[in-house]
Amino acid sequence: MGYTNAGKSTLFNRLSGAGVMARDLLFATLDPTMRSIKLPNGKGCVISDTVGFVSDLPTHLVAAFRATLEEVVEADLIVHVRDIAHPDTEQQRADVERVLKELGALEDGGGKPLVEAWNKIDMLPAEGRETLQTRAAAGAERALQYPVSALTGEGIDRLLEAIGEMLGRAGTAREISVPLSDGATIAWLYRHGEVRHRRDDGELALLTVALDAAAAAQLDRRLAR
Ligand SMILES: Nc1nc2c(ncn2[C@@H]2O[C@H](COP(=O)(O)OP(=O)(O)OP(=O)(O)O)[C@@H](O)[C@H]2O)c(=O)[nH]1
Numbered sequence: 203m204g205y206t207n208a209g210k211s212t213l214f215n216r217l218s219g220a221g222v223m224a225r226d227l228l229f230a231t232l233d234p235t236m237r238s239i240k241l242p243n244g245k246g247c248v249i250s251d252t253v254g255f256v257s258d259l260p261t262h263l264v265a266a267f268r269a270t271l272e273e274v275v276e277a278d279l280i281v282h283v284r285d286i287a288h289p290d291t292e293q294q295r296a297d298v299e300r301v302l303k304e305l306g307a308l309e310d311g312g313g314k315p316l317v318e319a320w321n322k323i324d325m326l327p328a329e330g331r332e333t334l335q336t337r338a339a340a341g342a343e344r345a346l347q348y349p350v351s352a353l354t355g356e357g358i359d360r361l362l363e364a365i366g367e368m369l370g371r372a373g374t375a376r377e378i379s380v381p382l383s384d385g386a387t388i389a390w391l392y393r394h395g396e397v398r399h400r401r402d403d404g405e406l407a408l409l410t411v412a413l414d415a416a417a418a419a420q421l422d423r424r425l426a427r
Pocket residue numbers: 204205206207208209210211212213252253254255321322323324325350351352353354
């Protein structure tokens with residue numbers, strides 16, 4: 203998803219161009235905005251193109267969009283496609299995130315895994331691109347971000363690898379040690395994950411917890427605080 207004209211459909215076509223599978227014939231018939239693709243890790247996933255957001259979308263229209271944006275609400279992972287070469291790119295991001303919040307897909311401290319595709323880097327001068335690559339690598343911002351060009355294909359492999367990695371975490375167990383004094387995090391793990399094993403050692407609780415992709419991303423944010 204993303205702002206109108208950000209390049210969502212171009213990215214969608216680029217991603218589905220290479221690895222179109224036979225069952226896409228069915229998808230293409232049922233819904234031309236859905237495709238199954240193969241990720242670099244060999245796993246399959248279904249990608250879905252959405253309508254673009256525009257700013258000043260009245261709240262009653264947001265409600266009407268709810269139906270068409272059901273894919274976003276149901277998705278395991280959101281790729282926020284941004285026109286990073288647009289002078290208003292930051293304002294566009296804020297607008298899109300506001301709509302996502304209204305849809306309940308981006309609640310504070312909750313929501314689902316989100317990656318930003320910083321699209322149209324081919325339009326930036328060389329030094330602007332370098333600054334972006336540095337910002338993205340530093341991961342200083344809220345979401346994971348990947349500079350790409352849907353037009354030239356630059357950066358697409360790294361984006362796909364990241365998507366595969368984030369989705370691959372779904373249902374896998376992690377070992378986490380939490381200070382016993384941090385009762386809130388321990389309670390959070392019981393609420394959002396499936397605690398398979400627990401051993402308390404001194405001042406630490408050592409937990410083995412199975413988390414889905416959304417909970418794993420939330421935990422990462424929680425532990426990074
Ligand atoms: N230079 C450049 N242009 C791009 C890139 N990606 C998309 N575009 C252009 O941006 C324009 C909009 O692209 P779309 O893919 O239709 O954008 P969209 O987000 O699907 O737009 P809506 O569906 O209307 O919201 C088109 O003219 C594309 O060719 C890119 O990486 N680089």
